[in-house]
Amino acid sequence: MKFKTYLFISLGIFLSQSTMAESFTETFHGVPKLNLNLYAFGADVDGKIGQGNLSYKVDQPFKETIKELDHSFMAHVDLSKGRWGLFLDHQTVETSQEKSAMSVPVALSTKLNQASYGLYYQAYISPETTTQNYPKLVIEPTIGINHTKAEANLSALNQTLNMDTSWNEFFWGSRFKYNxxxxxNLASEITFGVENTISAHAYLGYRIPIMNRNLNIRAGYRYFDQDYKANNFHWDIRQQGPVIGINLPIF
Incomplete structure (x- = not known):
């Protein structure tokens, strides 16, 4: 908690000092930029899903997720102008499985929709690299809203849990880019949600010129931890694993 408080205060001071150094309108100078990121998250999942007296312990490596995957879609859209930017990150994952837990037949199907709506500000931009038209280092404090919609059907011991819930939470953090x-190039992000959510990821990228645009192929690692309680419902899930994807500038 002390680390998160220190990071939040530091980024707040950095942001306020940078904003005062130039007029607000000047921070919007520049052409609009739109980037599309498509990615795949090879997550190992562990934790617990429960409601009332019925709960299910999740311990599912990525290779098992692939076998039980019904549908998946992951994308990130980033729109910026000047030093300001907006982004939307969306993940949809549907799985279904049948297995036994202590000789008890268990059937579980899940549908998880996660979306992050964020605003960021380029608080620090270093001079461009000597051979590339990109800043050496960019630091972008960010704030936003995480939206989670979770559906699950769990059957065990003649009991059935039909769970359908959604919640929103405010998050804050920062993004870092290094060329x-x-x-x-390198990119990373860490954010903290008010409902005890932690999200962190880091990527190594390589730009390839294609039709007057730089296609950025990226690979890295992502960690996502969510612990949400409401009434008799408890969602305590951790996802972590490698990520691969592409970043394509649209304009």
Whole structure:
């Protein structure tokens, strides 16, 4: 908690000082930019889903998720102008499985929709690299709303749990970008939600020129921890694993 408080205060001071250094309208100077990111998250999942007296312990490696995957879609859209930007990150994952827990037949199907709506500000932009038209380092404090909609059907011991709930939570954090004097680049982000959600990821990318645009191929690692309680419902899930994707500038 002390680390999160320190990071929040530091980013707040940094942001306020940077904003005062130039007029507000000047921070919007520049052409609009739209980026589309498509990615795949190879997550190992563990935790617990429960409601009332019925709960289910989740311990599912990615190879099992692939076998039980019904549908998946993951995308990130980023629109910016000047130093300001908006982004939407969306994940939809549907799974179904039948297994036994202590010789008891268990049937579980889940549908998880997660979306993050965020606003960021480029509080620090270093000079461009010597060979690339990109800043060496960019720091972007961000705030936004996480929206989660979880559906699950769990059957065990002649009991059936039909769960359908959704919730929103405010988050804050920061994004970091670093460009080498080559096509290689790094990007990372860490955010904290008020409902005890932690999201962190880091990527290594490589830009490839295609039709006057730089297609950025990225690979990295992502960690997502959610612990939400409401009434008799408890959603305590951790996802972590490798991520691969592409970043394509639209304009």
């Amino acid at each position: 080498f004097d080559s096509a290689w």
